Amino acid sequence: MDKHIRSFIRYISLERRYSPRTITSYSNDLHQFEEFLKDYFGVSDIFWNKVEKKIIRYFLISLQENHLSRRSIARKLATLKSFFKYLAREEIIDHNPALSIKMPKFERKLPEYLSTTEIEAILKLPQLDDFENIRDLAILELFYGTGIRLSELINLTMDQLLLDENLIRVRGKGNKDRVVPLGTAAKKILIKYLQIRPQFAAQSVDNVFTLKSGKAMYPMAVQRIVKKYLSQVPNIRQKSPHLLRHTYATHLLNAGASIRVVKDLLGHESLSTTQVYTHISIEHLKDIYNQAHPGASDKSPKT
Template sequence: MNAATLKHEIREFTKNLEGVKNYSPHTVAAYGGDLSQFHEFLVRHFSTERINPAEIDHLTIRLFLGDLLEKGKSRKSIVRKLSSVRSFFDFMVRRNVIAHNPGSNVLTPRLPRKLPVFLDEPSIDKMMNLPDTSTVRGLRDRAILELLYGTGMRLNELVGLDLGSLDLGNNTVKVLGKGGKERILPLGMKAKQALNAYLVRRTEGWAGTNRLNEAVFVINSGKRIYARAV
């Protein structure tokens, strides 16, 4: 197998993540970037474009991790890239491209332990009162804060909420998580009140065609809000 075929296997791997495992585009891109760096290292390490995957052993992978460390990559980033490499080799084993996964013999670097940072109640109240609730945008932002804090849902789950996801009568919200799995989360009173206040004025100022938008949280034009806008 040469380098071009190895690249082909990487493409097949990312296609599998997207089409079979239903990973998000962001996650697929992260895997692809990690494996692209690994492939570039292999070309430099073997001094050739003709790379036989069977020649890649655990020592080669350890050299790759050392190269990343020398380039100033954080341990967290290195651990993620090792996970990507292991998953890729598992994929090639399942496809009978190689006999075993050399990444299974590589120890995962230990991450420094960090103590969690907790907000006290006055800080939480101050944060919740930051949005100007006399405006639609402020009502939206208040509802977003209450939902994130009160339900523990992920950011991607929040921006993907549709009106049909809300069951305010039963105080629940349905979210679509990783791998397309649905979860039902309980809705607290403050989150419900903030949602109701926002939904009453949600469509103010929209263009006519956008009134059909089912997204719960939207930007000024009426289009679904995106993660970076939260």
């Protein structure tokens, strides 16, 4: 792999603290682009100053010809934009050839979410009879009650719990901190979990959530826990922690929360990222209207 790509991967890993999944995705995208450039220039070493805007366009066209979806192409272009921005900032290149390339448009799929009835049923599933079940419920409640990401939950440490203030301090993407309110239900089970945690957690582990062995939780372990409980819900394709994050955001908007407040709670950099949830909220309002308003049905109200 090219030394500048390796340097960029170290940067997003150590300084930007991107999730392992995102780092792998960026690494794969850049390796694919590197191989394309080697074929294009007929060389084994890349001179990044020679990469022009039109060459990036040729790469995107080649992806299109291989029937890659618009969403995947957009993701790869986003990777290239980040990479070339880094190269320009480090003065490895004189100008950023990806700067003015527009992202391809695609129809955003509305995220799945759970109904209030479904999430209430899920949160009743764990039997609070041992360490793992109590921990599992604390994890589920924290995902739904705060909307944090998987990586944020994994890296949550004891000093980030501000229980006296009903808050948690979350370290999100780009090493940015945000403070998120902690609801009564989430706080109650979290306190119960913290009371038994010292019996299992190794003294050297500062992470809030641990395995029964005492080691810190890792992403796959949390994903398995969440999938175990979400599998009880029929007709849901996505059985991951992100479904609970989607549910958190959707329920807030349906209850009348401002989209800007939800943006800050989720840790989104751009409002456009949060706006996908407004479409779900509008559909929810339509359903309420159709059920409640006399003029919504074909039947005319009696006079």
